[in-house]
Amino acid sequence: MRSSRSGFLASPSGSSRPARPAQLDPAILDHLGGGLDPEKISEMSHASAAALLDRVHHTEDPQVVQRVITLVDTEGVDIIAQLWSDAEPDSLPGIMWRLYMLRTWMQRNREQIARLWRLGEPVATSASAIAGVDETPDAADIARTADSILSGAFTGDFAVALDRAGAFTDVIAAGLRLQAKRITAAGKEPAPQPSGENGDSGVRKARHDAQTRTARLMHTAANLLTTSRDFREGAHLWRRGRLE
Template sequence: MSTDSSSSGSIQSSRSGFLASPSGSARPARPAQLDPAILDHLGGGLDPEVISEMSHASAAALLDRVHHTEDPQIVRRVITLVDTEGVDIIAQLWSNAEPDSLPGILWRLYLLRTWMQRNREQIARLWRLGEPVATTASAIVGVDETPDAEDIARTADSILSGAFTGDFAVALDRASAFTDVIANGLRVQAHRITAPQKDAAAHGGTQGAQEASHDVQTRAARLMHTAANLLTTSRDFHEGAHLWRRGRLE
């Protein structure tokens, strides 16, 4: 992920998810884990209240089924749902759900995993910027201060699988701590690319140098905007963990 690609739409506010647009196949197959009767009606212009009821019911049913299964293949199919079926189907069910709801949180967890898997090398670099020494965040997430791309991919799967097979609140805590570190990495990167430009501006410069400085400032602003969006997502995960522990995430 270059400086530009990490900030020009690949991550958005948690209200709309990490991805700029659905990225599955043109006609995704129906995942067996979701009720076909629900999916049959999604394209029919149902009342938003009905869609909301469906989103909550499907999220609860999916989570409950995996929690009560001992079949590792079912667990894997659920974790890789976006990879195999495309993001479109679960987007129709969950993308408009509020972040303080079970479907809204599951939507964000799926998109976090997708983003981490697709940008693992760039995210590994951002982690090293945001967490140069091991802190409590490293312990919570389960990543040291120098992860590589494969470490990020494993962590992505571990966070999502933990949501389905372990303590849901712990998985959300891990997701929150992870996004906090990456947001800090983006802020550090923004500072690093603007510092030389500020020094040059203090000593004057040619028109070309001024234009280059403007481009850098624009890139840095995008990085800071992306960091702010990730911090919003981190707060959503943190609040979701709090609600789950109180039995109020539905």
């Protein structure tokens, strides 16, 4: 299983990122597909997502809610990936998969995400109100928001939780684009020109590294915007009784 972290945010090392919140390793896909009817897998995916959501909505036990929220932490991502990761984004299991991966990503990258939020939302707007994030959040605020969005999906209005997730990812995408623009602008500023072949090579490498980092940040921002659209479409379908 590739880390769910890789689905959203560029790491300090600048590694590339997939377009989905996470992807199954081909070996897992081969194992899962061994003799199992894809239609049966789809049925299990939808049934398990609906059953889990329904059970938590009808419980008053906070311990049950906490166990469901921390399912990935305690049981590992495979427990939901095997059923939900291939589900379409306009389906209940597909949306719940994205909600779990959003929480995991936020928890693991809370400090970096807090900085991106402050960059993308320097002044509180409607996005701040919808997402439920302070104007200048710190890492702890991001962690609390991650839990709040997912718990709200199970204990509150599911569509509202999806709206919050969509607003949150929009702001982080804006932060990533602004960060990319700053890197591009810095690369255009005149810099000391070292003499000699090694100096020229170093300048070219620095420019190339900056261009690569900028491209990856923009790519990640685009992926986040796609995920945001998935959340908003899911909210729309849920309100119409068509998210299954």
